[in-house]
Amino acid sequence: MGMNWLLWSVLLVFLVFGSVPVGSDAGSDPDPDLHPDPPRDPHTPQHTPPHTPRRTFPVLTVQFQTVRKPFESALWILLASLLKLGFHIIPRFSSVVPESCVLIMVGLLVGALIKLLGETLPVLDTQLFFLVLLPPIILDAGYFLPIRPFGENLGTILVFAVVGTLWNSFFMGVVLYGVCLLEGSSQLAGVDLLACLLFSSIASAVDPVAVLAVFEEIHIHELLHILVFGESLLNDAVTVVLYHLFEEFAMMGEVTLVDVFLGVLCFFVVALGGVLVGAVYGLLAAITSRFTSHTRVIEPLFVFLYSYMAYLSAEVFHLSGIMALIACGVVMRPYVEANISHKSYTTIKYFLKMWSSLSETLIFIFLGVSTVAGPHTWNWTFVSATIVLCLLSRVLGVAGLTFFINKFRMVKLTGKDQFIVAYGGLRGAIAFSLAFLLSAEHFPMKNLFLTAIITVVFFTVFVQGMTIRPLVDLLAVKKKKETKFTINEEIHTQFLEHVLVGIEGVCGHYGHRHWKDKLGRLNASYLRRWLIVGERSQEPQLISFYNRLELEQALLVAESGTAGRLTPALPSSASLLAEKQKSVMNVSKEREQRIRKILRANLQKTSQRLRSYSRHALFLEEEEEDDWNEMKLQKQRLEMGRRMSHYLTVPANWQESPPLRRAKTESGNQVKESRPSAAVSVPIVSVESVPPSAPADSGMSPDKTADSPPQTVGGALKSLAGSGRGKGRKPSVTFALDVDEQKLPRCLSDPGPNKIDEEDEEHREWEV
Amino acid sequence: MGSRASSLLREEDIEEIKKETGFSHSQITRLYSRFHSLDKGENGALSREDFQRIPELAINPLGDRIINAFFPEGEDQVNFRGFMRTLAHFRPVEDNEKNKDPTAEPLNSRNNKLLFAFRLYDLDRDDKISRDELLQVLRMMVGVNISDEQLGSIADRTIQEADTNGDMSISFSEFIKVLEKVDVEQKMSIRFLH
Numbered sequence: 001m002g003m004n005w006l007l008w009s010v011l012l013v014f015l016v017f018g019s020v021p022v023g024s025d026a027g028s029d030p031d032p033d034l035h036p037d038p039p040r041d042p043h044t045p046q047h048t049p050p051h052t053p054r055r056t057f058p059v060l061t062v063q064f065q066t067v068r069k070p071f072e073s074a075l076w077i078l079l080a081s082l083l084k085l086g087f088h089i090i091p092r093f094s095s096v097v098p099e100s101c102v103l104i105m106v107g108l109l110v111g112a113l114i115k116l117l118g119e120t121l122p123v124l125d126t127q128l129f130f131l132v133l134l135p136p137i138i139l140d141a142g143y144f145l146p147i148r149p150f151g152e153n154l155g156t157i158l159v160f161a162v163v164g165t166l167w168n169s170f171f172m173g174v175v176l177y178g179v180c181l182l183e184g185s186s187q188l189a190g191v192d193l194l195a196c197l198l199f200s201s202i203a204s205a206v207d208p209v210a211v212l213a214v215f216e217e218i219h220i221h222e223l224l225h226i227l228v229f230g231e232s233l234l235n236d237a238v239t240v241v242l243y244h245l246f247e248e249f250a251m252m253g254e255v256t257l258v259d260v261f262l263g264v265l266c267f268f269v270v271a272l273g274g275v276l277v278g279a280v281y282g283l284l285a286a287i288t289s290r291f292t293s294h295t296r297v298i299e300p301l302f303v304f305l306y307s308y309m310a311y312l313s314a315e316v317f318h319l320s321g322i323m324a325l326i327a328c329g330v331v332m333r334p335y336v337e338a339n340i341s342h343k344s345y346t347t348i349k350y351f352l353k354m355w356s357s358l359s360e361t362l363i364f365i366f367l368g369v370s371t372v373a374g375p376h377t378w379n380w381t382f383v384s385a386t387i388v389l390c391l392l393s394r395v396l397g398v399a400g401l402t403f404f405i406n407k408f409r410m411v412k413l414t415g416k417d418q419f420i421v422a423y424g425g426l427r428g429a430i431a432f433s434l435a436f437l438l439s440a441e442h443f444p445m446k447n448l449f450l451t452a453i454i455t456v457v458f459f460t461v462f463v464q465g466m467t468i469r470p471l472v473d474l475l476a477v478k479k480k481k482e483t484k485f486t487i488n489e490e491i492h493t494q495f496l497e498h499v500l501v502g503i504e505g506v507c508g509h510y511g512h513r514h515w516k517d518k519l520g521r522l523n524a525s526y527l528r529r530w531l532i533v534g535e536r537s538q539e540p541q542l543i544s545f546y547n548r549l550e551l552e553q554a555l556l557v558a559e560s561g562t563a564g565r566l567t568p569a570l571p572s573s574a575s576l577l578a579e580k581q582k583s584v585m586n587v588s589k590e591r592e593q594r595i596r597k598i599l600r601a602n603l604q605k606t607s608q609r610l611r612s613y614s615r616h617a618l619f620l621e622e623e624e625e626d627d628w629n630e631m632k633l634q635k636q637r638l639e640m641g642r643r644m645s646h647y648l649t650v651p652a653n654w655q656e657s658p659p660l661r662r663a664k665t666e667s668g669n670q671v672k673e674s675r676p677s678a679a680v681s682v683p684i685v686s687v688e689s690v691p692p693s694a695p696a697d698s699g700m701s702p703d704k705t706a707d708s709p710p711q712t713v714g715g716a717l718k719s720l721a722g723s724g725r726g727k728g729r730k731p732s733v734t735f736a737l738d739v740d741e742q743k744l745p746r747c748l749s750d751p752g753p754n755k756i757d758e759e760d761e762e763h764r765e766w767e768v
Numbered sequence: 769m770g771s772r773a774s775s776l777l778r779e780e781d782i783e784e785i786k787k788e789t790g791f792s793h794s795q796i797t798r799l800y801s802r803f804h805s806l807d808k809g810e811n812g813a814l815s816r817e818d819f820q821r822i823p824e825l826a827i828n829p830l831g832d833r834i835i836n837a838f839f840p841e842g843e844d845q846v847n848f849r850g851f852m853r854t855l856a857h858f859r860p861v862e863d864n865e866k867n868k869d870p871t872a873e874p875l876n877s878r879n880n881k882l883l884f885a886f887r888l889y890d891l892d893r894d895d896k897i898s899r900d901e902l903l904q905v906l907r908m909m910v911g912v913n914i915s916d917e918q919l920g921s922i923a924d925r926t927i928q929e930a931d932t933n934g935d936m937s938i939s940f941s942e943f944i945k946v947l948e949k950v951d952v953e954q955k956m957s958i959r960f961l962h
Contacts, residue, residue, distance in 0.1 A: 152954070410860045411954045487926050488946040494909060495830070496885060496955050502834040503858055504958055505824025508802045511959060514824070540910045546922050 080361045098465045100213040100364050104458070107368015114369070121373040124366040129433045130315075133363050136355035137209055138322050139307050141233065142329035143352060149226045151516070156405050156413075157230035160421070164231065164397045165238040168204030171393045172386075173197035179385045191445055194255075198246035199449050202435050203390060203456055205239040207428030208232040208322075210457075213360060214426060214465045221478040224417055228424040236322035236430075237271035243434060244318060251442050274320035278327025281310035285328070286335035286531040293533065299344035300351060303336060335531040338544070342551075363429045370432070371454050377447040386452045387459055390427070398422040416475050423468055426460040427453075490545050554634055777848070785849065789856035790874055795960050799855065803848050813845035814838070829908045833888050857884045860957040879944075881956040886943050896937040899923050 064071075087093070087102055114121050150157070177196040211232045215225055245263045249255050285306035292299045307328045314324035337345060398421050406412045413421075435453045438446045472479075501517045504510070777800050785796055806818050816835055825831040838846050838854050846854075856875040873880060889897045889905055902923045910919065930938045930946045938946075 408959075410957050410959060411951065486929055486946070487922065488929050489950055491906070491909075491922075491926060492885070492947055493950060493955065495888075495905065496952075498828055498830045498909065499834055499885070499888065500858070500956065500958065502825050502828040502831060503855070505822050505828070506806075506819070506834070506838075507799065507855065507958065507960070508805075509958060509960070540914070542906075542910055542922075543914060543918070546925075 077358065077362070080365055081358065083365075084357070084361050096466075098214050098217055098461075098469075100210060100360075100461050101465055103361055103364035104368040104371075104461065107365040107370075108372060109368075110365070111369035111372030115372055121369055122366070123373050124363075124370045124429070124433065124436070126433045126437050129363070129366075129429065130321075131312075133359045134209075134430070135308060135311050135321075135325060136352065136359045137212065138233070138311075138325045139304075139329055140352040140356035141208060141212065141229070142326035143303075143307075143333060143348075145326065145330060146222070146226065147330065149222050150230055153223065153226055153230070156409065157227060157234060159401055159405055160227065160231040160398070161234035162238055164401055165201075165204055165206075165235045165242075167397045167400075168390075168393045169197065169201040169242055171396070172200035172204055172389045175389055176200060176382075176385060179381065183381045185379075185381070191448075192250075194246055194250040195443060195445065198243070198250055198438075198443075199435075199452070200389075201239065201242035201246055202431050202449075203386060203427060203453055204393065205235050205427070205431060206232040206425045207430050208236075209360060209363060209430070210426035210428030210461055210465070211424060213364075214461075214468060215424065218469050218472050219480045220420065220472060221480050223411075224420050224424075224477070225480070227417075228421055231421075233322060233326055237267065237274060237320040239430075239434070240318070240320050241267040241270050247438075247442075270318070270320050271323060273317065274314045274323035275327040277314045277317075277319060278310045278324035278329075279331045281306045281313070281324075282328040282331030283531075285332040286339075289332075289336045289339040290531060290533045292340065296341045296344060299340045300347045303332070303348050304351070306332070335527070338528075338532045338539075367429055367432060367457070370436075371458075375447050376451045376454075377445075378451055379448060382448060383452045383455050386456055390456055390460075394425045395422045398425075416477055419475070420468075420472065420477055423464060423471065426464060427457050428461065429457070432457055487546060487549060490542065494542060551634075554638055557638055781848075785852050788849075788875075789852050790859055790876065791852065791856065791960070796852070799852065799960075800848060803851055813847045814851065815845055829911075830888070830905075833905075833908075837884070837888055857881055858956060858958045859960065861953045876957075878952055881952055882944055882947065883940065885956065886940050896935070896939050897943070898937045899927060902926060902938070 083103070083106055084099075087099060093102070111121055173193070173196045176199070177191070177193045180191045180196065206228070208229065211228055215228065241263065245266065249259065285302055288302050288306070289299065292302070307325055310324045310328040311321045314321040340348075398418050402413050402418050402421075431453050432450075435446070435450050438449065440446050443449070497513065497517075501513050504514055777797070782793060782796050785791065786793065791799070803814070806822070807814055808818060808821070809815070816839070819825055819835040819838065820831075825834060828834065838851065840846070840850060853875065857880060859876040861876055861878065886897070887893070889901055891901060891904075903919055906919050906923060927936060927938060930942045932942055932945070933939070
């Protein structure tokens, strides 16, 4: 415990001193070393002698100016990340206080320290916020948006986002104006109706960053999460429109009916325009991903660039950038994921998570620092009225809207749900930045607004953020169920969808299922064909899902090295394997190393021997090589996993090499069946193989052992296959060993000698 | 058209259907006019051909199964009562509907919905979804491009995930268990307009 506090204090010190250079940005003297001879006057040569007096060669110079800005930015980011690290090391803390609170507090501390030192504080630059810090968070949210629940609840979400925000803004604005009038103090005298409306439109928008930060940690069930989160994303359009509308009106001074009408029109343009821009860029990204099969390395870059361009393009026209970003992510995801390699998918996922996490951290810290920076105008009436009205309007809005929505929903929202939705309406940095953007000339009460908004943000993040977790437990709100994707759920869900569409057809009822089905059909027949490369375009969704499941489990087996962690959901052969290896849990590291070394050595020899015997060159064409290799790689990894486990059960005397057994699958004549779609979807259970010109259905072919590598798990194989049959299953539980392709050492994440490296590189792509 | 259709439907019938299925009066009359429009032969009952004329069923991969679900065992005609009885399974579940008849479970309860779905899989009515039955359904859903082995492995995996008593088939209780996380009330409900 003491160590943790020490760590924290060290970090804080760093943060403070790191920000001192940031603060003293304006008034820094130019470094004397940069300009040894300032050119003063070219016409007076005698003042600038061509040779300076000889000085010693500087071995070590300090030249901070040139790297100042990047250095400071990097330092801030580094310190923010270290803080995040520190936060998670302290376990008790992180379970009570949400991360956002801690970060704001740290920001406050840092800001206070900087102020004490007398330096100028770095303020949350709105440009920086909107153009750099916000997009990663939104893209992360949009790209991984769970489409099914979002689509099912879209109506509800839209009602909350649009009508709810409108209600909040107007209610709060009008009542606040009334309060200001009633109060009658000089401070509030300059606050007119439009200014109030503008202020309330800023303050009433639920903030996606804050919602994400808090809701991530409480794990409520999917419906509530998607409702609040979807609302926070979609209300951006409303906020943008209202903000610009009221800003214009306030500057113009008077409002006519035409203006109101134009405002409404503007809303539709902003929202739909944003979505359209995003969709266009999403399609472009999908098209581009069709052609990236030769340059896999930059695939993630396209995803990020197109999304960012969508955001920026929308911002150019004052359309809703957030909606553009969401639309882009949603549109491009199914096609891009079908086209890119597995590694690129992982890269995208982790980069997005990393950037969004970093942005979030920075935003909250800067929020804290900016709070200290001020300037503040505190007015008890205004601020308290704001907070009370925020809560009140939210509760009223949610309750009223739910009353109407429940008439149209099949699964009604209960009182508990409504409470969580209302309570989860957190405000955050977007509100703050929008307030910051107000021009001071048109709005003399800007500081008042800023103070009030900061207070609201603090209140929601601290009070609501901290108490929502115990409240969720207290009210026994349904938590998020541990969703392990099961093939059963997927099959039955799709089955039910088909049935329901059919029944709706019988009733003559064209509900949303009908249109969804039509859209899906359109998607399958046109879009998928154009946008997805190769065979995957024809692949039904069920098959892709299944392949993905199998792949994940194959990776699990391969990466774990021992098969002790196999889940019970694996099919038969793997479960048999699991039974065998239940005892294998603790393997000493040295033993593993020894095993790996010997495996590698022997397999290497085989590779040099057998390269020329590659039978696969006979049948396969060039483009199928990739898939074929990858499939074999998959098989081999599994095989490796099995072998490892086998070796670990066998005591040390395994220098002998059991002969290689080659078991044929029942579908022996698979010569033609090397289409990539069939090849890719190799599950653990039955594996197709291209048989050599050997007799078709011989069970074991011991005569092949001569040219085979020594390592096999012949014993284990046989017994597995045997007991597989013994269980009465169909003999599809057999597998072939293609030990020719010597990429095996890779599976154990073993770096291996370089020779195999180069051969490996081009075949390493996983197209899933 | 509406008035002519409803004149063939007597008030007592409507009351009985209402009690049995839980539909409201207007819903019943609306569905009756739909029934009537489907009934090209004008004989007060629907045959399989009448159903097959519905375009949504024609392109539906599970169209035949759905049609079969309407017809009781061995019969070729379904009257309006039977039609409504099948459709009653898809009524949304209402929690304010305190059972007028506490002994009989309403047709649209979660259990009955799941039973209906189960029966769509289980053609031979042996209360088990065998591997072959599952394969048939998968084949219908997935189309012709996928090989038998692939489907076989999917079926194997599905059964293995669900099977708890080791009989290599999915019984009704296993079926319920597998779908416990799925929001069946929403997925199997149609919003019949009041």
